[in-house]
Amino acid sequence: MKKYNFNAGPCILPREVIENTAKQILDFNGSGLSLAEISHRAKDFQPVVDEAVALIKELLNVPEGYSVLFLGGGASLEFCMIPYNFLNKKAAYLRTGVWATKAIKEAKLFGEVVEVASSADKNFTYFPKNFEVPTDVDYLHVTSNNTIYGTELHKDLDVPVRMICDMSSDFMSRPVDVSKYDCIYGGAQKNLSMAGVTFVIIKDDALGKVSRDIPTMLDYRTHIKKGSMFNTPPVVPIYTALENLRWVKTHGGVEAMAKLAKQRADLLYGEIDRNKLFRGTVQVEEDRSYMNICFVLNDEYAELQQEFLDFATSKGMVGIKGHRDVGGFRASCYNAQTVEGVQALVDCMKEFEAKH
Numbered sequence: 001m002k003k004y005n006f007n008a009g010p011c012i013l014p015r016e017v018i019e020n021t022a023k024q025i026l027d028f029n030g031s032g033l034s035l036a037e038i039s040h041r042a043k044d045f046q047p048v049v050d051e052a053v054a055l056i057k058e059l060l061n062v063p064e065g066y067s068v069l070f071l072g073g074g075a076s077l078e079f080c081m082i083p084y085n086f087l088n089k090k091a092a093y094l095r096t097g098v099w100a101t102k103a104i105k106e107a108k109l110f111g112e113v114v115e116v117a118s119s120a121d122k123n124f125t126y127f128p129k130n131f132e133v134p135t136d137v138d139y140l141h142v143t144s145n146n147t148i149y150g151t152e153l154h155k156d157l158d159v160p161v162r163m164i165c166d167m168s169s170d171f172m173s174r175p176v177d178v179s180k181y182d183c184i185y186g187g188a189q190k191n192l193s194m195a196g197v198t199f200v201i202i203k204d205d206a207l208g209k210v211s212r213d214i215p216t217m218l219d220y221r222t223h224i225k226k227g228s229m230f231n232t233p234p235v236v237p238i239y240t241a242l243e244n245l246r247w248v249k250t251h252g253g254v255e256a257m258a259k260l261a262k263q264r265a266d267l268l269y270g271e272i273d274r275n276k277l278f279r280g281t282v283q284v285e286e287d288r289s290y291m292n293i294c295f296v297l298n299d300e301y302a303e304l305q306q307e308f309l310d311f312a313t314s315k316g317m318v319g320i321k322g323h324r325d326v327g328g329f330r331a332s333c334y335n336a337q338t339v340e341g342v343q344a345l346v347d348c349m350k351e352f353e354a355k356h
């Protein structure tokens with residue numbers, strides 16, 4: 001039976017990306033060695049990093065003066081590296097979920113943190129609006145897509161300060177005005193690659209402004225200077241990222257990804273709103289994520305939770321159980337999710353409704 005992968009992360013990747021990675025793991029560029037065996041300093045590997053960096057810059061229209069890094073440690077390590085490198089006295093944070101809350105916790109170790117707005121009062125099911133950002137902060141930290149709760153900012157905010165953004169789960173899903181950001185980062189396992197690599201885009205001249213000493217490995221300048229090769233980088237996940245970036249490019253770039261994302265989201269939210277059994281957990285339409293679509297059973301049908309999960313599983317749906325903080329269901333629709341996959345889930349919801 002065909003499986004439809006709705007996992008939130010690690011997530012679905014295009015089949016050809018997996019196949020091409022598999023080929024290189026068996027024999028890298030006809031060298032007779034596996035991609036998993038070669039040195040990151042092998043002459044054939046440098047072009048992999050170079051092309052991946054160039055593709056990120058090309059696809060997101062990254063202006064001059066920015067560096068692109070591939071690091072280890074996940075987005076979670078960035079929560080600490082960001083304030084280490086950018087927070088001199090005071091920073092502003094938007095608290096829009098668990099990940100943002102974790103980022104705030106780390107930032108507090110380095111200076112004053114102003115929480116400019118929070119959606120915690122309604123379990124993070126909306127994106128705060130009409131908040132004031134103080135102009136004397138070093139940056140405003142934003143989480144553009146809240147993977148657990150299914151809220152998303154669909155365009156870059158207009159604020160009077162520089163921004164830093166955790167784009168773990170909507171990176172490469174829409175065009176971004178990179179010039180508004182001093183840093184954009186995320187764990188690759190949501191929409192870029194397999195687990196094990198973290199992408200970071202940094203405005204070079206935003207660095208070097210904090211007065212503290214920074215440990216070598218946690219100092220972005222170390223990695224910029226060495227082109228992500230200060231120590232051994234995660235070679236295989238970087239290769240997969242390259243294959244996926246090539247795939248995004250040949251499929252029309254981020255504009256095409258954004259169009260597809262909207263098409264998938266309209267299809268699924270349309271069914272959630274129509275179907276008598278279900279309701280979306282995010283009520284404000286413009287806040288609804290195109291990447292992580294969260295829904296629950298209406299109260300009068302709440303006892304059908306397990307039955308729907310079993311039914312959907314029997315139809316090939318994978319990974320639609322909601323996060324424990326939200327309950328219900330979550331269908332993650334990253335770049336490689338097909339409209340056909342979403343249609344299969346919609347059919348499943350319709351069929352289940354007819355049975356009840």
Ligand SMILES: *Cc1c(COP(=O)(O)O)cnc(C)c1O
Nearest residue numbers: 074075076099147166168169187
């Ligand atoms: C998954 C996720 C993280 C954590 O990523 P790791 O790479 O596992 O540290 C951080 N932020 C967001 C928005 C996420 O979805």
